[in-house]
Amino acid sequence: MKNLKIVIASDSIGETGEVVARAALSQFDVVVEERNLKRYAHLTDVKDIDNFIQSIKLDNVVVIFTFIKPELSKYIVEKLTQLNIPFVDVMTPVMDMLKEKLEDGPLYEPGRVHKLDADYFKKIEAIEFAVRYDDGRDPSGLKYADIVLIGVSRTSKTPLSQFLAYRGYKVVNIALVPEVELPEQLFEIDPNKCIGLEIDPSSLFEIRKRRLEQLGLLENAKYGQNERIEAELEYFHQTVKKIGCCTINVTNKAIEETASEIIRIMNL
Amino acid sequence: MKNLKIVIASDSIGETGEVVARAALSQFDVVVEERNLKRYAHLTDVKDIDNFIQSIKLDNVVVIFTFIKPELSKYIVEKLTQLNIPFVDVMTPVMDMLKEKLEDGPLYEPGRVHKLDADYFKKIEAIEFAVRYDDGRDPSGLKYADIVLIGVSRTSKTPLSQFLAYRGYKVVNIALVPEVELPEQLFEIDPNKCIGLEIDPSSLFEIRKRRLEQLGLLENAKYGQNERIEAELEYFHQTVKKIGCCTINVTNKAIEETASEIIRIMNL
Missing domain, CATH: 3.40.50 (Rossmann fold)
Structure with missing residues (x-):
């Protein structure tokens, strides 16, 4: 080369x-x-x-x-x-x-x-939608969403939302943080529209460690601790059960692969 | 078919x-x-x-x-x-x-x-970056950006930022609104990193009219008026001149085309 x-x-x-x-x-x-x-x-x-x-x-x-x-x-x-x-x-x-x-x-x-046809404008609108409603910024978007992604921090919610938007789907993503109350609208949507992004604890630990290093923060910050991760994932599973939605394991998977799996599930 | x-x-x-x-x-x-x-x-x-x-x-x-x-x-x-x-x-x-x-x-x-290699993580990071710093949410992103897009409302800043992010570029976009003061950091960046998104007034008028109709708002709202558009575009040209950056005309152009033009300019 x-x-x-x-x-x-x-x-x-x-x-x-x-x-x-x-x-x-x-x-x-x-x-x-x-x-x-x-x-x-x-x-x-x-x-x-x-x-x-x-x-x-x-x-x-x-x-x-x-x-x-x-x-x-x-x-x-x-x-x-x-x-x-x-x-x-x-x-x-x-x-x-x-x-x-x-x-x-x-x-x-x-x-x-x-060409600037209906499909094109649908895609552009979906991209703007995903940016507007990223990270649960405004729960009022939930009722307009085709797909709702939930997951703990660092499970690729934002890039996944963008990849799906590029395929024309309107996506809202919501971070699960035990201390932050979830919008009630999340429990009112059709559970078939919602997907929980699962991740293996050891992989999440590694990703967050790298993230903390990047940010120049100490390795032992709460965010990266094992018990913290266990607690967050426990909260994730509780929430998924409460909503009644299915999950996808994103561990070591490229965004393209997860996105294509989500589209398959949505079309079933 | x-x-x-x-x-x-x-x-x-x-x-x-x-x-x-x-x-x-x-x-x-x-x-x-x-x-x-x-x-x-x-x-x-x-x-x-x-x-x-x-x-x-x-x-x-x-x-x-x-x-x-x-x-x-x-x-x-x-x-x-x-x-x-x-x-x-x-x-x-x-x-x-x-x-x-x-x-x-x-x-x-x-x-x-x-595969989850350096290029992949660069792309993911760029997508998250573009979402975080969309629409001038936080001007502190300006100094980390590879590309800064400026333009009046409805010149495809958000989807363009995402398309460029997908190609690995970190993009900040900033809306030009005559009444809203621009962050001073915008005038401190390398002008070669900045691109002004130009649009023909008649096309912008049509896009905004459609937008107002979609939103169920009256046709004569300030946003869609001809004089308003002229004033905004005048402000756009003043700002571009002040920064000393080049412009791209996005009228009737697909995002993919504008994105590829921007990448060409950036690599020159």
Whole structure:
């Protein structure tokens, strides 16, 4: 990787290509940096592609591209083949497969995946919603929420809420702290909307220890103590029982994985 | 699309496959719903794949898959070919290309893209940071921010901050309201970290009108009035000049596009 340059080219912003590149790169023991993974966006005609080809280093480079317009895919394939640069065309196989099956389209308009339609505005609204009602700031949001996450401190409530918001769900999260009374609205919602974020005590201990170190606080602060953690988790289980909601164990799980598990549960 | 079922299969959570599917589907004039776009995650052995094949409807279905293990890709290709089900293998071409170029790997461990490494924790921290310092809640965040977004109300500051956070940038956003004094720290930061979100008055007028309607408020409230908008935008331009930062016009632009433009500016 020291010298290999992975280039993403697109007639839109190149996000899809980067997602694919990063998924593949994660399987190699390399550090991905700005200088070896680079996006070239909005290449909308053959002249843009010519300039693009000129500007990439021709030694030890590979190209991953996502062009919506078939004539651009065809043109870049020609150019890269001439120059003997390895490449992968991400979109064409999928577009061709769908074209066989769907009547209306393709429309061949780059950037349509980012179009400002109802889904887009739903997503944006959900992101703003999750920020507004983060950490139980205002319990009045509970009745509008699609999903309510509860858990003790450091169980990824905030990032999880954002990931789910990105998928269009309105999320309220509420921290469980034994000393802080819970809003009564929490016990009035449909328990199927609520999910308790469970975590193993030893893992929580480690996370909080690291957190305290980051904050420059003493290791023996109440927050990180074992008995404190046990008490909080006991309170968590009591609350979950009282609400009658299900739980997900988030220990050592990436946010993406937990979010996808929550969506599966919600759709059952 | 009425009857076509698009199925994403993966030995991890299937996020990459869904991103590719949605990008392609956006080019067709169809409404994507839960029942016609479905993910099958964590198919980690041939038995899982057998069960998967059993459970998908065999008529009018297409499969987009992302297996990290080559033996699983090979197996599913065999099965789908036998059944005459169209498919696209997203990962294998990219993995093969990188294998030629990189020494260490591939590791063939599904889910590694979601591994809990330094990048992952940086992203999570950035998401929490953006929530904590949203809407100028606490100006003390300004000195830790990688990016500071300023703009009048309804210029997508909050969702933009989240999109950038997802890419690992720590973002503070601050609303410009003529009547509210700005924190002095805003004028002490490096102006290169700051970006003003510009918007065309007519577009802002429409967005605010819609917003007022949503909120069930009268159309002639101060917030949506033309003169009010002119005054706010004038204040915006004065502030941008005072800070000495650059601006981006967000009118009719999707958050993804603006975010990618900001990242480009920041890396220059």
